[in-house]
Amino acid sequence: MQMTMKGIDIADWQKNLNLDSIEYDFVIIKGTQGTNCVNTFCDAFVQKAIKAGKLWGFYHFMNMDDPVKQADHFYQNCKNYFGKGVPVLDYEDGGRIGTDGAKKFLDRIYALTGVRCLLYTYRNLTKEEDWSKIAPNHALWVAQYANENQTGYQDSPWLPDGGFGAWNTCVMHQYSSHGRLSGYNGNLDLDIAFMDAAAWSRYAKPSTYNAPVETAHENSGSTADLAAGVMRGKYGNGGERKAKLGTRFNEVQTLVNRAATASADDLATDVLNGKLGNGETRKVILGTRYDEVQAVVNSRVNAVDIDALARAVIRGEYGNGDERKARLGANFDAVQKRVNELL
The missing domain is CATH 3.20.20.80 (Glycosidases)
Structure with a gap:
């Protein structure tokens, strides 16, 4: 048989x-x-x-x-x-x-x-x-x-x-x-x-299998960057992932799991708080949920007082460079544009 x-x-x-x-x-x-x-x-x-x-x-x-x-x-x-x-x-x-x-x-x-x-x-x-x-x-x-x-x-x-x-x-x-x-x-x-x-x-795993070339992994990026790397397969699975991420494993895996299970509303909050990165990083982390979450983000951004945020930036309340990007999250581009107009 x-x-x-x-x-x-x-x-x-x-x-x-x-x-x-x-x-x-x-x-x-x-x-x-x-x-x-x-x-x-x-x-x-x-x-x-x-x-x-x-x-x-x-x-x-x-x-x-x-x-x-x-x-x-x-x-x-x-x-x-x-x-x-x-x-x-x-x-x-x-x-x-x-x-x-x-x-x-x-x-x-x-x-x-x-x-x-x-x-x-x-x-x-x-x-x-x-x-x-x-x-x-x-x-x-x-x-x-x-x-x-x-x-x-x-x-x-x-x-x-x-x-x-x-x-x-x-x-x-x-x-x-x-x-x-x-x-x-x-x-x-x-x-x-x-x-x-x-x-x-x-x-x-046939005899012809070619294992990917292993290179040293730099784990100094943001949690979002590392989570995107996980989603791309960069850090492997199970014990291999733990070894490669080292002390960053728990925080990164928590974000990976959250992207898969949290509500769109909660993930939109994460986006606005800068926790899921921007551009391609955010798209990779959210995967098939990207459009769903981005729709919630957009609805909230449209309700934000961009002018007020821009004036707060000019007063120095949101710092500079990466700090400003992180704190403004999904609002960064719109706020920075308004800052430039006001200045």
Whole structure:
């Protein structure tokens, strides 16, 4: 009898799922999408899985952006997951860039890491597009549902005859998007993997794996800068992250966790107090929550008396340089502009 394992795959909208409360052998978590989206909840799930001794993977959701830039985005934000979890390219209708584009993404990741991503797609897409240049090097994780009924884990989920285009077989099968498991009150994608833990580890860390070059890390930046580095994968996971961040670990991890769990209102307060940095740093920390939080920030900024703040700056009440930026937070640009006008 073929060895199988049962598991789930999850995205950012399932942020309230507690992995400790459900049964699973493996979990695959959305890491990135396109060229600018990062799932801020990914790392919390990864750390949970690692702590529980579970197998895990991470995926990039392809859109119509340049495939090489998408691969670079995936790598930069998930760099330290390679060689530990199984990487996946998620190719669906919204990202049908063509198999030539998918191959550019996959080849780029292989060049950077020495790891071959699995390819996730619908069964019909395996037949509608020519995957002959991809199938020999990239195993298939196929999505095919018997129906839309709610279900728990299945030992032998239905797959129709007719194969998978360029692939002779699939190594994983997503058989429901309406999965129901004890411990979570919501739908889950359910999967079966036709392999054992040793095979999973070989997909995660093949003999061709190239570990990223380690360099000394300078931890003198702001908490926000270091948290953004964590979100980009710069500091690794678990014990590796603790070692690299040293005495800064607790403050940085607290900010990472807060960005994933705090309300938009509380995070907007953090932004206005300068705790989440500015520009790209803030975007990386907030990830998929950026627009939600920035909308709250903007509504508050519009209500602030910029003129009064500018006059307080001129009186010296907000200091200079970085001190002024930190204290004014998201109001800095508007206030400084008014200061310049008044002077």
